[in-house]
Amino acid sequence: MVTVKVPATSANLGPGFDTLGLALDLFLTVEAVAAPVTSCVFSGEGEKQLNKNTGSNLILAGLQRIYQEAGQPLPGLKLSVNNQIPMGRGLGSSAAAIIAGLSLGNHLLGGCFNNQRLIHLAAELEGHADNAVAAIAGGLITVLKYGGEIYYQKTPLPENISVIIAVPDFELPTHEARRILPATLELGDAVINMQKTCLLLAGLFNNDLTYMNIAMDDQIFQPLRKQYIPGFDQVLDEARKAGAAGAALSGAGPSIIALARDHSPAIGQAMQETFQNHDVSCQILYLKINHTGVQIL
Numbered sequence: 001m002v003t004v005k006v007p008a009t010s011a012n013l014g015p016g017f018d019t020l021g022l023a024l025d026l027f028l029t030v031e032a033v034a035a036p037v038t039s040c041v042f043s044g045e046g047e048k049q050l051n052k053n054t055g056s057n058l059i060l061a062g063l064q065r066i067y068q069e070a071g072q073p074l075p076g077l078k079l080s081v082n083n084q085i086p087m088g089r090g091l092g093s094s095a096a097a098i099i100a101g102l103s104l105g106n107h108l109l110g111g112c113f114n115n116q117r118l119i120h121l122a123a124e125l126e127g128h129a130d131n132a133v134a135a136i137a138g139g140l141i142t143v144l145k146y147g148g149e150i151y152y153q154k155t156p157l158p159e160n161i162s163v164i165i166a167v168p169d170f171e172l173p174t175h176e177a178r179r180i181l182p183a184t185l186e187l188g189d190a191v192i193n194m195q196k197t198c199l200l201l202a203g204l205f206n207n208d209l210t211y212m213n214i215a216m217d218d219q220i221f222q223p224l225r226k227q228y229i230p231g232f233d234q235v236l237d238e239a240r241k242a243g244a245a246g247a248a249l250s251g252a253g254p255s256i257i258a259l260a261r262d263h264s265p266a267i268g269q270a271m272q273e274t275f276q277n278h279d280v281s282c283q284i285l286y287l288k289i290n291h292t293g294v295q296i297l
């Protein structure tokens with residue numbers, strides 16, 4: 001039996017659109033054993049919807065892609081999947097599924113592809129690389145897709161950073177949240193987002209959260225995406241008032257991520273109550289950063 005464990009991820013952290021990714025200690029776990037025919041059984045988040053159509057899912061898509069890359073037929077596998085990652089909520093559930101399939105396949109193929117190749121294949125399947133790189137490498141990553149290549153660095157992070165996430169009870173498909181974005185940007189806006197992204201990275205690197213509040217305050221993508229998220233501005237405001245160092249949309253949303261020094265219940269409560277005031281029920285996740293990335297157990 002082989003087990004692969006892939007972390008959830010939160011992309012962007014506000015201004016770092018398609019650039020920053022943070023791995024979290026919430027996992028998709030897949031156990032695989034050889035079997036005459038391939039099958040998948042899901043438990044956890046989205047189990048009903050996933051068990052309805054087990055013949056086509058992103059874990060299998062990742063597996064099929066890597067066997068195709070190796071020029072070998074996919075063997076029969078019985079897959080038992082436990083998913084802790086809320087789906088369609090901006091927490092990297094699709095990247096995790098793709099990486100699970102690719103990493104599992106790579107392991108079964110004798111590890112013939114390196115991480116760089118896995119990242120390429122994942123980005124090709126997903127369209128962007130921030131979640132995929134964070135899920136593979138763990139921690140906080142910064143990624144660059146340039147000239148057909150994908151470059152990334154994993155940046156050091158202080159131990160004492162806590163993550164609080166409000167997960168609304170509705171899905172926001174990433175393709176819809178990307179469809180509304182502009183094709184071009186004003187120079188001034190692009191400069192401000194570069195400045196904020198660098199301020200954010202340097203603040204985390206220096207373990208100094210003083211400016212996290214403004215560094216995470218993206219003014220390009222969030223103002224467009226918040227139309228789908230009732231109470232978005234107020235949830236961010238209340239999280240900060242309750243002690244969050246900074247807060248932003250998690251990936252394409254609708255979840256909201258807050259960074260803080262500790263798992264203060266006041267921050268989660270403030271986010272939950274504010275969403276409730278806008279008729280949105282949500283669950284609150286108190287998470288730590290995952291530093292290892294995907295693991296074969």
Ligand code: HSE
Binds near residue numbers: 018092128
């Ligand atoms: N960077 C991507 C976006 C993440 O914001 O659309 C999607 O999960």
